[in-house]
Amino acid sequence: MDLETPADAWYVWLAVSLVTLATAGIALGLPTGPPPDATAAANAIERAAGTADTSGYVTTTYEHDADAVRIDGKTIAMRNDHGTAHASIAYGQVVPVTGHERLENVTSGTPVTEEYATEIAAPGENGVDAFLTDVRAAHEDNAGEWRRADGELRTRAVRTMSAPDVSVTVETTDLPGQQTDELEFSYETNREVPLRLEAEGSLGGDVETYEILESRSGSVVLDLTDIGDRNTLQFPLTVRVGTSGDTLCDATVEIPQAGERVDVCDRGEGTLGTDVPVEDLGYVDRTSSIPEAYHVTLVST
Numbered sequence: 063m064d065l066e067t068p069a070d071a072w073y074v075w076l077a078v079s080l081v082t083l084a085t086a087g088i089a090l091g092l093p094t095g096p097p098p099d100a101t102a103a104a105n106a107i108e109r110a111a112g113t114a115d116t117s118g119y120v121t122t123t124y125e126h127d128a129d130a131v132r133i134d135g136k137t138i139a140m141r142n143d144h145g146t147a148h149a150s151i152a153y154g155q156v157v158p159v160t161g162h163e164r165l166e167n168v169t170s171g172t173p174v175t176e177e178y179a180t181e182i183a184a185p186g187e188n189g190v191d192a193f194l195t196d197v198r199a200a201h202e203d204n205a206g207e208w209r210r211a212d213g214e215l216r217t218r219a220v221r222t223m224s225a226p227d228v229s230v231t232v233e234t235t236d237l238p239g240q241q242t243d244e245l246e247f248s249y250e251t252n253r254e255v256p257l258r259l260e261a262e263g264s265l266g267g268d269v270e271t272y273e274i275l276e277s278r279s280g281s282v283v284l285d286l287t288d289i290g291d292r293n294t295l296q297f298p299l300t301v302r303v304g305t306s307g308d309t310l311c312d313a314t315v316e317i318p319q320a321g322e323r324v325d326v327c328d329r330g331e332g333t334l335g336t337d338v339p340v341e342d343l344g345y346v347d348r349t350s351s352i353p354e355a356y357h358v359t360l361v362s363t
Contacts, residue, residue, distance in 0.1 A: 095167055097145030098128035103215050104138050104149035111153035111359040112216040118221035118355075122172065123214055131215070131363040133158040134206035141208075156217070156346040156359040157197055158204040165200055169216045169362040182223065190222050190356065194346065197358055201345060211363045222356045227252045228310055230259070230303045232326040236320035241294040243286040245269070245301075248323075250279040258304040259284070261315075263295030303327050 106124035128140035155337035159165035286293040288350030297317040311327040
């Protein structure tokens with residue numbers, strides 16, 4: 063019996079070893095776990111998106127294992143060492159706010175009215191502009207870009223505070239010579255706002271006052287002591303209503319209207335609007351229940 067090892071046995075051994083090493087290498091290179099669950103993340107976003115409760119907010123959170131998240135329009139992508147997953151957001155466009163501290167504070171629970179309290183209180187500001195400006199900047203910075211993830215996806219649907227909206231009427235006394243020495247303004251607003259009331263006579267002379275409204279309705283009487291040296295204003299009068307440097311609306315009061323109540327600002331006309339072109343932003347909507355307010359859904363990763 064020939065017990066000697068065949069001369070080519072070492073070739074066989076080498077081939078088997080190489081195959082074993084190659085197989086082990088392939089096994090080591092395969093993912094050892096699943097990629098992030100992008101569909102679950104999209105579902106969490108949709109539970110908040112497009113809604114707001116009586117306080118103006120709805121918040122959802124979703125724990126995840128993604129290292130990075132990308133939100134672009136109506137899609138979300140999530141990746142980790144095991145791969146990348148994608149899902150569609152049925153609601154529509156949401157705004158990723160990672161890296162924008164004030165908006166991240168809002169997604170973490172701070173009310174917009176608290177985070178932007180300084181802007182809301184500033185004369186001539188409606189309080190909405192600063193928030194919407196930050197929202198637009200966050201969208202421009204983050205949409206379609208991979209952003210770091212911290213293990214929790216936070217979604218908050220936000221309804222902004224209403225922009226100031228004012229309704230004002232004026233009634234004048236009728237003096238001989240087509241003139242007046244008293245104007246009574248009545249106002250109603252949807253929130254407290256510094257209000258400027260002024261009138262100018264056709265032959266010169268004017269009257270102006272500021273009212274810091276502590277209530278949402280009331281009246282202000284301007285008489286000859288407010289008019290100044292002339293003591294009277296000649297018809298027709300030009301009456302204006304504004305806040306700080308902005309004129310909201312105006313009206314002309316003719317002599318036949320003396321003694322009658324004349325509309326200066328109708329609700330909706332006397333709104334201190336926003337300078338942000340919200341109509342051009344697909345991710346900001348006017349609310350149907352409060353036309354002076356806006357709705358947007360924010361997501362931090």
